[in-house]
Amino acid sequence: MGILTAILDALLQFIRRNPLTCLILVILALTAPALLKGIALFILYFLLGMLVLGVVLTLLFRWRIRKLREGMEEQFGRNGEEAFGRRAGERSQRTGTVRIRRTSDAPEKRVASDVGDYVEFEETHDER
Incomplete structure (x- = not known):
């Protein structure tokens, strides 16, 4: 009953908000019911x-x-095994230890040494 x-x-x-629309609908229902049926x-x-x-969709x-999940599971291993190159049960050697490994054979400097000028500068402090 409440619904x-x-x-x-x-x-x-x-x-109350759309009296003109309701009036047009009533006129259509009385004069051209087939048109109102088509609109409905x-x-x-x-x-x-x-x-x-x-x-x-x-x-x-x-x-x-x-499909994306299956692709990631294939890439990283199932259930977290071999995730990011190590097994899930393995721990690092010590907590807080940072290791830096070189991952590519890129040269140290990518710009030739004769490019650009050296500008000597000195830091000054403004005391106001």
Whole structure:
């Protein structure tokens, strides 16, 4: 019973906010019911189409996420094993120890030494 009164209240609020639209709908219902039926069917098909489109897009999104997850599992190993090049059960040697490894054979300096000028400067402090 509460849902019926909520629907009626919402309908009355719509009529109060849009009296001209409701008047046009009543005139259409009385004078051209076939036209009103066509408009109602169009709105119904439009809403159903949007619903189907939403379901299809949701399924496509879930499928794509599943494929990405499977790709990551293949790349990093299943269940965290071999994640980032080490086994899940392994620990580093000591906590707080930092190791820096060279990962590529890139040269130290990428710009030739004769490029640019050296500008000597001195830091000054303004005391105001």
